[in-house]
Amino acid sequence: MLTKINHIGIAVRSLADTLPFYRDNLGMTCTGTEEVAEQKVRVAFLAIGASKIELLEPTSAESPIAKFLEKSGPGIHHIAYEVEDIEAAIARLMADGARMIDSVPRDGAHGTRIAFIHPRSSGGVLTELCQGSH
Numbered sequence: 001m002l003t004k005i006n007h008i009g010i011a012v013r014s015l016a017d018t019l020p021f022y023r024d025n026l027g028m029t030c031t032g033t034e035e036v037a038e039q040k041v042r043v044a045f046l047a048i049g050a051s052k053i054e055l056l057e058p059t060s061a062e063s064p065i066a067k068f069l070e071k072s073g074p075g076i077h078h079i080a081y082e083v084e085d086i087e088a089a090i091a092r093l094m095a096d097g098a099r100m101i102d103s104v105p106r107d108g109a110h111g112t113r114i115a116f117i118h119p120r121s122s123g124g125v126l127t128e129l130c131q132g133s134h
Contacts, residue, residue, distance in 0.1 A: 080128035
């Protein structure tokens with residue numbers, strides 16, 4: 001079902017303040033930034049081998065990332081796994097009793113289709129499924 005770790009999402013207060021550390025100090029390549037209006041975030045992707053780091057900056061106080069930052073501060077927000085068939089992955093998880101935040105895929109950054117698994121089903125870790133990443 002899973003093909004690789006697609007990315008690790010990190011909540012940040014400011015892309016402008018955080019991006020230089022990953023790009024300049026760690027030497028990662030920024031592969032692009034994008035606003036995801038539906039999620040109320042601006043994201044920056046940084047390449048690291050076959051995976052990515054996704055920095056997430058809220059664009060609204062109502063953003064789930066803004067709420068996460070308020071509660072927990074900056075840090076790891078989620079881990080995302082790549083799947084070949086997101087509908088089949090969701091169906092399998094639900095059939096196995098997993099609690100889904102998204103029972104139907106939605107649009108994510110860079111043309112992906114995404115769905116989140118509730119942390120109560122994944123040992124306290126917010127888990128994302130991604131299909132069609134770049």
